Amino acid sequence: MNAASDSLIRLDGVTKTFGSTTALKDASLQVARGEIVVLLGLSGSGKSTLLRHLDGLEVPTAGSVQVLGEQVPALKGRALRALRSRVGFIFQQFELVPSLTVLENVLTGSLSTVRGPRLGLWGYSRAAKLRALEHLDRVGLLDRAYQRSDTLSGGQQQRVAIARALMQKPDILLADEPVASLDPESSDQVMALIREIAADEGLTVVCSLHQVDLAISWADRIVGLRHGEVVLDTPTTALTKAEVMEIYGRVATSTAEIRAVQVELTETAVDVAQVDREAAVAASAAVSRASVS
Ligand SMILES: Nc1ncnc2c1ncn2[C@@H]1O[C@H](COP(=O)(O)OP(=O)(O)OP(=O)(O)O)[C@@H](O)[C@H]1O
């Protein structure tokens, strides 16, 4: 079996423009079944746009997007819904229905297989309700099933959103900055939970993040985006210090990180030449830009 045929996700030369803005530029990426990939990059680098192409929320201006063997931009109607039912999506703002209970929110995850609108719990089968309760148990919130979802903490709401995504029995889980609104402790819990569930269910995960340190500790592989271009694609196992510095240099996500890279490069024994000069140059350029603005 070659790598290409085992890829659940395959982008080839994807460019996406919005008017005069180029959100993605000739981006290519393959993700194999079971991989846990982080998209890392500054605000505006194209992370959300890339994720949105994977379930057909955006159509590329050029290039091809293949997911689960389907050419996504060609899908319409029922075929597009069928693809989306196999791709779970969680968001920074959780996007629960605030006035519904936790259990009802989780059940809405099964709507792609239920016809017509549902009112309360009545429209769902007993089997669906049992499954929803199992998923709530899985994310540690079984005791909150009948509570209104807007009374939960942010971390709890994101765990409900994960349970809702699981109702679809997805093959792929996409997460767009899933912990950007959470405190560090809740972030760690949510990220750990996503990994644990992905391993148990054999999910393939593509998750956008801002934080380089979190990406390195959490992902199997990091794909760095800058101005819509893929500027980095590296496994996270056994990274040397120089390689970690290179990641910061290429996709540092805050001015503080860029400064830290500079300090590190000058203060430690890491040989700049060995670190990839391009990364060092990118870091200094970014510092100059940041100090100008
Ligand atoms: N629907 C749209 N209309 C116009 N411009 C858009 C649209 N969606 C994205 N863009 C632009 O495309 C670029 C990439 O945006 P995108 O949201 O993908 O970045 P991001 O990496 O997700 O940023 P953030 O970290 O802030 O979420 C930005 O310049 C953005 O303004």
Ligand SMILES: [Mg+2]
């Ligand atoms: Mg985004």
